[in-house]
Amino acid sequence: MRILLNGRDTVLEAEGMTVADLLSSGPWRGKRILVEVNGEVVGKSDYAHTRLAEGDRVELVHFVGGG
């Protein structure tokens, strides 16, 4: 499945991945993140049942802390 993740064409190996699955993978794990899918912000309580679909535009916004 291909999605547009932070503006980049990205292939997800598993079909039917949820937002929660995406966040527990790779570099996003344990980060402070805000999620937007197709222009709509997704609340934390919806991560586990928000499934990603082919062509979705996903923005993962990282709350960076430096100052």
Next chain:
Amino acid sequence: MIEGPKDRYSRQERFYGIGQEGQQKLARSKVLILGVGALGSALAETMVRAGAGQVTVIDRDVVEWSNLQRQNLFSEQDAEQRLPKAVAAARRLQSVNSSVKVEGIVADVTVDDIEEYTRGSDLILDATDNFEARMILNDISARDGIPWIYGGCTGSSGISLTVVPGEGACLHCLLDELHPEGETCDTAGIIQPAVQMTAAYQTAEALKWLSGRQHALRGTLVSFDLWENRHVAVDTSKLKRADCPTCGKERTFPFLSASSHPRTAVLCGRDTVQIRPPKAQKLDLAEWGRRLAAYGQVDFNSYTLSLRTGDYRIALFPDGRVLVHGTNDTGTARALYHRYFG
């Protein structure tokens, strides 16, 4: 016509969004800037040049050589003398604009004394380097009705959110727990344009608020990466939580009580300070070993990780507890903790 000091703000007054009336409001305003490192330098310089009435900067740190690449209020002499940042910044700011009341305070602001500094401010600008401080700031803002503007940057990216009490989501609506993350300016590096861009988002909002042009506020969370050429603006209003402990109906301002913060204790006679996070963690020490390897000699086993850096040795335990060996000073230990663990 020969220009004189009276023309100082002429270009800002000519700008349609501010005008003379907006400038007069700005001249009566008090702005507090928490932290005067990279972001704080950029924020303070803009607010002082713009003619805010009073600008207070607070910082616990001293100027170091590695600051000069991006912290634009400081000179080589400041680094040679290891001057406190708040002192060096206030000197420079006052020489830039003698008509602004500039105050530099050398302090490690904690939950116990933050109110002393925020009281009477019209706006608080965040230039801290950690979320512990930001969550305290977010609580005090909601409790006392003072807006604040979050700004953060690392590497080539930055983020900003304007938090106006009673309107939209606060930082606690968006982030509900604090845990060490490990990406800071000391670990991920930073370039000056990321600082300036973040500060520009914050100060544009500050000028709107302080000149009485609240209707012009952005209303979104912005995030960008100047190296990856990305920019997003997210409407966070849907994430405002009715049950938010900071801004919801039955709010308790949890970050204003000491139990939600890392607890610091000096281990007597051992030249060691212990810092314990509010909630026990389950950290993967091997992963932390890889993250921290660039900053000193790292050794770890399944029980503890040790990082030797400069005069200090820092031990990290899987539950998130940290021992800073080589100091008895809790402020120094907390600064090191935030430097490496965010």
